[in-house]
Amino acid sequence: EIEYGSKIDLKQFSATDLSKTEITLDDSKVNYKKSGTYKATVIAEDSSENKTTKEVDVVIKEEKKEVTKKESNNSSSSKNNGKSNNTSGNGSRLTQAKAEAKKIVNKIAPNGMTDYDKAKAICKYLFNNVSVQTDQSNEAYKKNHGDEAYGALILKKAACSGFCNAVTLMCQEAGIQTQHINKNKWTHQWNKVKVQGKWVILDAQGGMFGMSKHPLQEANETQQVVQFTDVNGQNSFVSPNY
Structure with a gap:
């Protein structure tokens, strides 16, 4: 952007x-x-x-136009009346992210697919198309919006929180129940989705799908590297405190 x-x-x-x-x-x-x-x-x-x-x-972004005194007064009046026509900021980014989520889901998870296959397709899309934002400072988030669905779906680069927010929007479009694990916590975040009557792991950043328990939890409990098969069918590994 x-x-x-x-x-x-x-x-x-x-x-x-x-x-x-x-x-x-x-x-x-x-x-x-x-x-x-x-x-x-x-x-x-x-x-x-x-x-x-x-x-x-x-x-x-929209061209920034010089605001005249008259326009400024009208804007102030509008705010005083409790109305606002401001479309910039997070609200605008969320609107764009929702539109992109709908577009992607219609393409990769059309009607007729099972919820399990839809959820897996969502995980695979994000895992293969979105890079990981390693700078997770507040300053970086303000610039790159990596903690938002906008970062993952529009800019194609996000932190784990951005991946999770993208999963939430895409699952809403697909009609799949989802949970955001560790939301608003300064630790690794992922999703759970309800498919085939069970809640399973969907960690789009790590390409993890279908497990009943997150590999990171196992790694932290055992303090050992844990192997899993990602959504691309490749063997991957998670170390403690991933």
Whole structure:
């Protein structure tokens, strides 16, 4: 999400490889002078010319217009009457996130699928398409909204809390009951969903789905690394205090 007329800062993207990696951007479809949501492609290329691409949503904010004294007075009057036409901030981001959740769920979890398969599809989508925001300071959240569903669904980068909030919105669209575990706590957060009459784990950040007990809980109890199979069918591991 960037200001009207600004350019995308490549410093917000990172890539890890054993050799030197260069990051470039194809933003030919982005109109920086028109508010809206656009698609851009981030390209990471190593010294051996191996490439990885990632499609991202670019949200151009509304143009900031100079407010005249008359407009300012009208705005104050509106607030005094208990009315507000403010569409910026968290409310606007939540609206965008809900719309994106509906769009994604309609695509990956259409009617006819079981709740179990829908929930697994939601977990798999977020696990495969959203990167993890490692800077989880309040300052980073104010800038990147990684603790919101907006971070996961629109910016495609979020902390565990952002993943959880995205899961909640997507499950609401899919008609699946969900719980947000450790919500508002400064520790790892995940979801539970009710499928086939049972509550099971859905940790979209870790790609964990279907367990009756979170692997992190087992790791913390035993103080040992715990192996599990993620939604992509790959063997993964969780260490204590993950």
